[in-house]
Amino acid sequence: MALLIHMLACAFGLGSWVAVNGLWVELPLIVNTLPEGWELPSYLTVIIQLANIGPLLVTLMHKLYRGCLKEHIVIYSILSIGVISCVLLAFFWDKTTILGGASHSTAFFIITFFLSLVDCTSSVTFLPFMMQLPAKYVTTYFIGEGLSGFIPGVVALAQGVGMAKCVNSSETAGNQTGGDTSLQTVYLPPNFSIEVFFFLLAVMMCVSLAAFIALNRLPRTYEISAKKLVPDTAASVSSGLDNPGRETDGDTVKPKGQGAAPGVVPKHNMYQMTFIYFMIVWVNGATNGLLPSVQTYSCMPYGNLAYHLSAALSSVANPVACTFAMLFPNRSLVFLGVMLVMGTGFGSYNMAMAALSPCPLLHGTVEGQVIIVLSWLFFTGTMTYVKVMVGVILRDRSHSSLVWCGAAAQMGSLVGSVTMFPLVNVVSLFESGDFCNMKCPL
Secondary structure, rough: OHHHHHHHHHHHHOOOOOHHHHHHHHHHHHHOOOOOHHHHHHHHHHHHHOOOOOHHHHHHHHHHHOOOOOOHOOOOOOOOHHHHHHHHHHHHOOOOOOEEEEEEEEHHHHHHHHHHHHHHHHHHHHHHHHHOHHHHHHHHHHHHHHHHHHHHHHHHHOOOOOOEEEOOOOOHHOOOOOOOOOOEEOOOOOOOHHHHEEEEHHHHHHHHHHHHHHHOOOOOOOOOHHHHHHHHHHHHHHHHOOOOOEEEEEOOOEEEEOOOOOOOOOOOOOHHHHHHHHHHHHHHHHHHHHOOHHHHHHHHOOOHHHHHHHHHHHHHHHHHHHHHHHHOOOOOHHHHHHHHHHHHHHOOOOOOOHHHOOOOOOOOOHHHHHHHHHHHHHHHHHHHHHHHHHHHHHHHHOOOHHHHHHHEEEEEEEHHHHHHHHHHHHHOOOOOOOHHHHHOOO
């Protein structure tokens, strides 16, 4: 029975962020079809932030009408919406409508909003449900959550990307003058279509839904241990927050009149806490708003293959970095600061290449392609490591620290996406181009 519950918990966690992660790794193929083109990622970052209305409503319901919101019904609803949205996306992702005299991917945006709503709301519903089980199953759930980014990335790598070739389009264009010719970029098809990829996402959402149904219906043979776990945890938290018999001594917290207990949590001063929350805001702003909005501009000038590999490998790098953080944790703020600087350096290179689009450094060379892919890979890996370790530090402090951690993360993500959207779509600070017609100086 224990092995079965572990498998179900892992499969349940798979549905947490698989849809949004799947959208990001499929963008290298989608941007070649939808009218927004290279601007598409900037739209996605804003849509995902708007979808945070889901967890906000759930949190308000818990606060204002305590006990009225049935958690299992919410989970059933959002997973069902996720399955339906993935299926609809397979049929309507490329349907456009005319708005304001221009063609827009309204169907794609609307369905993406509902998929984002599912994944964002899972953050405040899936884990509380898993807390009903013993702690060992919660760990397995997090493994499944990591797979929600890993599996779409691997599938995207297997899907491959159509190599681009340049063909003479002057005859079909109907505007041939003299001996001038024009070249057009034509992408060869991938190993399987975008529609098949979205159906695979629907299957993974179905697996998560089936796992939740099974978990919710299994006989509660673990109820005693779970009930024992919750009061003990609550007691430990309340004793740390409300017990007047506790006092601070140097860098540790210990009961008044007693020696320091083993495994006590180091205290941080005001400047250290400010730096910790700054890291949260900056990391989430960079990884969820600033850089994803311009990934097309930094990668597409090197070719569709570079963009495809950077998106897929970055998605794989996220759970790998989380695993690395669990195996080799380092809570030193100096070390995390160095990692933050390194990640910012990689991100700055990516942003600089986007600003130089469509003629970035080493354009048209294999070296340029390798460097941009590795830069995105290391950017995601280093920033994810910092994000995980900062979460671990705040988790060991108090529940309220984690609440502020979540608020800081959302603020960073919101500021990053809102800042980049007008720069990309209104000011047009970044320039797109056609791979076969980029006139770049040697």
